[in-house]
Amino acid sequence: MTLFLEQVLNGLQLGVTLFLLAAGLTLVFGIMGVINLAHGALYMTGAFVMSSVTMSTGSFLAGMLAALAAAAAAGALMELVVIRRLYRRDHLDQVLATFGLILFFNELASILWGRSPLYLNTPPLLQGLVEIIPGVAYPVYRLAIVAVGAAVALLLYVLITRSRLGMLIRAGATHREMVGALGVDIRLLYTLVFAFGALLAGLAGVMAGPLTSVEVGMGESILILTFVVVVIGGVGSVRGAFAGALIVGVTDTLVRAFLPGLLRLALPPASAAGVGSGLASMSVYIVMAAVLLWRPGGLFPAKGSRA
């Protein structure tokens, strides 16, 4: 039972990381109708800037602030230079252009930081273990990730449902012509939303830095899962992204942890381990297919969206 709880906690941790990425992606897709494959590059930017600034200044906080600023700036620049030209183009053009951005950012990162991964230690304040479930010493840093993710989710909820900016974002997702007709500077709104999404992706990168290696191409592997989250949650819906992220995070972790053991009851141990891990990597896609069969627009489709 404690093992199950611990794995749920691990799943939540993956879930909130995915949520930070998916929130930006789903807003950009929902509001501007742009498929941004280069969203993972912003995650990578956050992680790299965080690692190098922390290593040179010795301060985790400085690294984090620099990384958030860099990711938001990279996002704004990306919108101004490239994405802005893609709003009226079809999805194929967007995919091609943003795929090009992936190559550009990866190459830039290898020029700036080299092809060897960077490794960062956990900040001293967050080192150590805490016995949150009886008998299980859980790393404080991982708990901090869950806490930050939950806080950001709450903040986003308040921002989107209670603030004027949030109202514009919601309106933009469903009735964008009308918002423009009412005299809102749509171009500025788009740049802001894009930079904000980039900031969240950068935050996810910052939190991943001390946990895993920071390397060129780290954005792509996680982006695939992020797209699954967006599709499950319903395109354009931040609430959907939150639900989808937790579903994907917990499913992926639990299936990976327990399926091989269950298969061992039916199969010889050697093949159970192999088949189990194979099936486990498929599990989130199976969940996605099931959700789409049940609700083709995702769990919380944004009202009036074309997806």
Add this chain to the structure above:
Amino acid sequence: MSFSSARGLLAAGLLLGASLLPAAAVAQQPVTIGMVTTLSTSGGYLGQDVRDAFLMAIAEEDGKLGGVPVRLLVEDDGLKPADGRQIVERFLKRDNADIVTGVIFSNVAVAVAPSVLAAGKFYISPNAGPSDFAGEKCDPNYFVVSWQNDSLHEAAGAYAQELGYGNAFILAPNYPAGRDALTGFKRFFKGNIAGEIYTKLGQKDYAAELAQIRAANPDMVFHFLPGGMGIDFMKQYVAGGFRETTPLVVSAPSMDTRIMGALGDAALGVRSASHWNSDFDNPANRAFVEGFEAAYGRTPTAYAAQGYDTAKLIASALRAVDGDMSRQADFRAALKRAEFDAVRGGFAFGANNHPVQDWYSLVVEKNAAGETVNRTTGKVLEKHGDAYAAQCRM
């Protein structure tokens, strides 16, 4: 000497060797060697060490191997089998490569080796040794200088057995070499297996696996997570407080100098089994380690040692045929004789063209200078081949 200037020097040496060719008494065509290796991703340092050691062997002879001028083409497969395959097709069709080498990861190896063999060229691996080509599907033109995958982990299994552990938790990525690893470990470890997990190749977060290790409460953990995967796993292992409770016994790729560098003091006390270590006291190895440190400013890994041995093996065979690659049978026989001074000490090929060699136990310690190093403590297996040689008919 800085890293880049050393590289520049080597490149200059290569160019010089090439430019002198027309002046040679016999108008000898250089032998083309295609190196497809992994230079990017978190496994990129493996290929970099193989490449750099190979270049060093060529530079020692001013652009030649075994007195024969060579042209080395290096390409990065990015740990993608499909990319590796395209590169090899290019080597074979456009560049007329006579020898293909460099492959690091077994999933790339199983994708590229068949093309090389079908073209009637030589495939000489400096690292990957998947079981696929060690048994019934062995080939006269297929050589592995490093080890057959299983035997690398058989040595770790034998070492864990020697240390007297009774309950081991084992994990490896779900790809050919990962499956070979767990099979190999279990072949020589006679204790109980508390749990067995296949992770995703390239996985970065091991929280779920660590939770299972905690729940299974084993005496020890064996893992085969080469390159950056191992660094991520070890960092999380230490952060999760496992170092104090559960010792590690691993195979060489899971505790190389790069991993030690990234882990710092957290690596102390980790035991591993290896066929080579930088402290081996034979003339060839002393010269190699000194030369590599002087040229590149870093301690070589076992990958570098394998790359260097691969170059020296090729040199010995090229010398035997005087660079005439049309003498295929003679070249093949010379490779098989393996008449070169391997930096790991003794070296011989078994019936399936995979090494028969000694395996040693290592432990991570601080040396007199305060650096974290692997120290050789003893011999685990002697003249050890692999489990598949008996199935090979050539």
